Amino acid sequence: MTELSFTDLANTIPFCAPADPAPKAPRFVMPPGAVDCHAHVFGPAEHYAYTSERTYTPPDASLKAYQQLHQTLGIERGVLVQPSVYGLDNSATRDALRALRQKGRDYRGVAVVSSEVSEKQLDALHQDGFRGIRLNLLFKGGLQWKDVVALSERLAARRWHLQFLIDVSDVDELEQRIKRLPTHCVIDHMGHMEAGKGVEHPKFQTLCRLLADGHAWVKLSGAYRTTGRQHLPYEDITPFAQALINSNAERCVWGSDWPHPHISVPMPNDGPLLDELANWAPDKHVRQRILVDNPEALYFADS
Template identity: 45%
Template sequence: MSALIPTQHPGFRPPPGACDCHMHIYGPADVYPPAPNSPFPPVAGGDIAAYLKLREVLGLTRAVVVQPSVYGFDNRATLHAMAVLGEDARGVAVVPPDVSERELDWLTQQGVRGIRFFMIGGGLLGWDDLETLAAKTAAFGWHVQLQMDGRLLHEVEARLARLPGRLVIDHNGKFLEPVGLDHPGFVALRRLLDNGRTWVKTSGVYETSRIGTPDYPDVAALARALIAHAPERCVFATNWPHPSKPGNPPDDARLVDLFREWCGSDAVAGRIMVDNAAELYDFPSPI
C-alpha cells in the first residue's frame, strides 16, 4: 500500500459526520498542468481515488478540498474532487482579484466556502489583495483561509480582526519555529479566536516540529492549548497528502489518535470534527 495510506486504523474512531477540513487533491499533469515556478510540485499518488481509501481507513465522512498552490487560479482539480465526493464535500478556492460576481456565485453553488491566502511563498494572492477579496467573497458567505508565519500574527492582528466575514487560520497558526504559549503571536491567535469570527485548524503539527515523531510535542502543545482555550473555534484536518513532506508523509492514523489525545475526551473531539465543521463549512447536521 502507498505510504500515503496508513496500514492500520486509528484507535479512535471518529463519529458519523466527522470532517477533514484541510486536504488537497492532485490530478494528471496533462489534464491539470502545474503553475510555472510553483515551489510545491504535485504530490505523486495524491489523487481522489487514493483519498477515498484514506478516508475509509481513518473513518472520516466529510472533506474540505483546499486548492493547492501548484494550480494557481485553476481550480478544476479541486472542483473535480468535490464533485466525486458529492454532498460530503466543500471547497476552498483561489481566485484572482478581478473575479466576477458571476464566477463567485457559480463557485458557491459548487460548494466553495472559502478563499485561500498562502503567505509563506508560492501563493498567488498577497497582503495587497486581502481586504478587496475578503469583502468580495464575504458577500457570498465565504471565509478567508490564511496561512502565514504565526510568529508575526501579533503584527497583523488588528488588520485580520477588521476583515468582514469569518477567518480560518491554518495549522495551529503555522509557527515556522515552535514557540511557547506566551509568544506574542500565539497570544494574538488566542485573542482572535475570542472574537467569535476566527477559527483555527489543529493540523500539520509535523510540518514545523523540531522534535518530530511520534508525538511532535513542541507543536502539539500549541494544538492542545488552542483546544483547551476555544474548542468551539477549532476544526480537525489531515493536510493530506502532505505536500511539504514528499516521500516521507506522517502516519495519518497516528495523527487522528494524537488529535483525540489533545481533546481529552470523545465529546470534545466529536464536537470539533462534526459540529464545528458543519457550522463553518455549511454542512447539514448529521442524522
C-alpha cells in the first residue's frame, strides 16, 4: 500500500475539522467506571504516516487531548478504535494503548487487519490490549463476507468481537449473516442509516431484532453522521437510539466518536453531545448499563 507524506496528503486530500478544544462537562453525573467505547487518536502526522487510500486528512488529535476530554466528561476507561486513515498499520492506536496501560489505565483497542493476519500478530495485539477487529463494509472494496466468516471463527476462541461499520439499510441478509457468526458482533454508529429513512425501515428493524435476540451489540454513537439537523440537539436521532435501547438495553454501549472525524455538520462540543445520551436514556439505571456494565462485559471480562 502506497504511503504519502503529510505534506503530500495535505495537498491532495482535504482536511477535516478538528474537535472543539474546550469540551464542556455533561449536565448529568457520570457513574463510576464509565467507558467511552469509541474514539480515535491521530498523529503526530510526521511520525504516523497516513495511507493514500483516504477520503480525508485529520488534524492531530493527541493522546493528551483524549485524556483531558475523559477527565472533563468524567470517563474513567475507554476503547480506542483504529481509524481508517492508517489502513492496516495499527501503530498509532497501539502506541497510545501502550502509553495508557503502562500508566495503569484500563483501556482497550479495536484493530484493523487483513484476512491473512497471523496468529502471532493477533497474539501481539492481544498483549497490547486489543479485543476486537473492525470491518469497514460501508464502502465497496473491503473484506468479503467469506473473509468475515473465517476471521470470526478465529476470533471466537480469543473471546474477541467483530465491529462492523455498515449502513444497515444497504446490507442484504444481515440478520442471517450475523446469526451465523460464532463471535460477538458490534454495529457502529446505531447502524449508520440516514434518519430520513425512518425508524420503521425494515432493515433498521432487523437491527433491533438482532439486539433483542442477543445476537448483536450496538454503539450509541455518531448521531451527527446520520442526522438531518445541523446542530444539537439531533432530535431526529432520538427515536432510533430509543428503539435500540428498548430492544435490548443490555446490548447497547456508548461512544464519543472523538475527535469526530470527517463529519458534514458543524463540530459539536463534547459535553452537549454526551447530554444526548441522557435524552435517549433518562433512567440513570439504564445509563449505568450502557456506560459501565455492558462495556465491562464486552471489553473487560478478561481483565
